[in-house]
Amino acid sequence: xxxRSPLGKVLGLGAAKEGAGHWWSQRLTAVALALxxxxxxxxxxxxxxxxxxxxxxWIARPWNAALLSIFVAVMSYHSHLGVQVVIEDYVHGxxxxxxxxxxxxxxxxxxVLGVVAVLRIAFxxxx
Amino acid sequence: MAKRDxxxxxxxxxxxxxxxxxxxxxxxxxxxxxxVALTAxxxxxxxxxxAAASGAEExxxxxxxxxxxxxxxxxxxxVFSFCYHFCNGIRHLVWDTGRGFDLKVxxxxxYAAVGIALLLTAIxxxxxxxxxxxxA
Numbered sequence: 329x330x331x332r333s334p335l336g337k338v339l340g341l342g343a344a345k346e347g348a349g350h351w352w353s354q355r356l357t358a359v360a361l362a363l364x365x366x367x368x369x370x371x372x373x374x375x376x377x378x379x380x381x382x383x384x385x386w387i388a389r390p391w392n393a394a395l396l397s398i399f400v401a402v403m404s405y406h407s408h409l410g411v412q413v414v415i416e417d418y419v420h421g422x423x424x425x426x427x428x429x430x431x432x433x434x435x436x437x438x439x440v441l442g443v444v445a446v447l448r449i450a451f452x453x454x455x
Numbered sequence: 456m457a458k459r460d461x462x463x464x465x466x467x468x469x470x471x472x473x474x475x476x477x478x479x480x481x482x483x484x485x486x487x488x489x490x491v492a493l494t495a496x497x498x499x500x501x502x503x504x505x506a507a508a509s510g511a512e513e514x515x516x517x518x519x520x521x522x523x524x525x526x527x528x529x530x531x532x533x534v535f536s537f538c539y540h541f542c543n544g545i546r547h548l549v550w551d552t553g554r555g556f557d558l559k560v561x562x563x564x565x566y567a568a569v570g571i572a573l574l575l576t577a578i579x580x581x582x583x584x585x586x587x588x589x590x591a
Contacts (some may be wrong), residue, residue, distance in 0.1 A: 355551060358544050362544065365541060369579065373583065378518065380511045382516065384507055387507065396504075403497060407494045410491075411539075414491060438498060441501050449508045454555050
């Protein structure tokens with residue numbers, strides 16, 4: 329018989345204390361994306377033209393650059409959370425771990441690349 | 456673990472193989488499917504942004520690539536995926552507050568999600584493809 333208390337046994341194990349984190353992040357990013365998505369589509373619609381100059385001028389404006397950066401970053405985070413759950417449901421064993429690691433790499437790359445592109449346009453690095 | 460000599464007779468939760476089909480099942484898996492489709496589409500959006508950040512020439516190349524017929528069809532599918540995931544996502548957020556679980560309400564909101572998603576897709580298609588004559 330162990331003298332460890334039941335509480336001592338479970339502390340630091342399983343989903344204790346952090347189980348709701350994933351769930352909550354997914355909801356929070358969902359609300360942000362719903363708002364940003366409507367803004368993005370409405371903005372593109374009011375842009376009228378997809379010329380290089382029109383598009384880059386629109387992205388370069390501070391508010392647009394900020395919101396677009398947030399949009400891309402939050403999108404890749406929300407996508408990461410969703411894909412992780414899908415992988416956990418259908419892939420098992422070592423393949424699961426590998427898939428989740430690859431998914432993490434993919435999502436970090438997509439998010440950072442998108443933000444860098446927006447910032448480059450915003451700061452006039454694009455020639 | 457001790458070996459069992461007779462099979463477990465616990466009640467089993469919905470056994471998909473023998474579960475009667477209801478359209479809400481399909482709506483549920485469609486939320487996941489459109490989510491994965493949206494994930495598959497994000498590199499395209501980022502590619503477009505990177506092209507715009509790389510210069511006029513690269514941007515023109517990207518515009519030409521994106522005007523490819525097959526990609527245009529994929530883009531419409533992507534728009535629908537976004538609209539459906541958006542509508543059904545709001546349905547999920549309402550559920551998260553503990554509301555809308557009555558059978559009648561849940562079924563009606565399912566129809567509404569599909570209907571509004573199709574309507575929004577049609578509006579976006581009209582604005583970007585018909586009015587502007589082929590977009591992004």
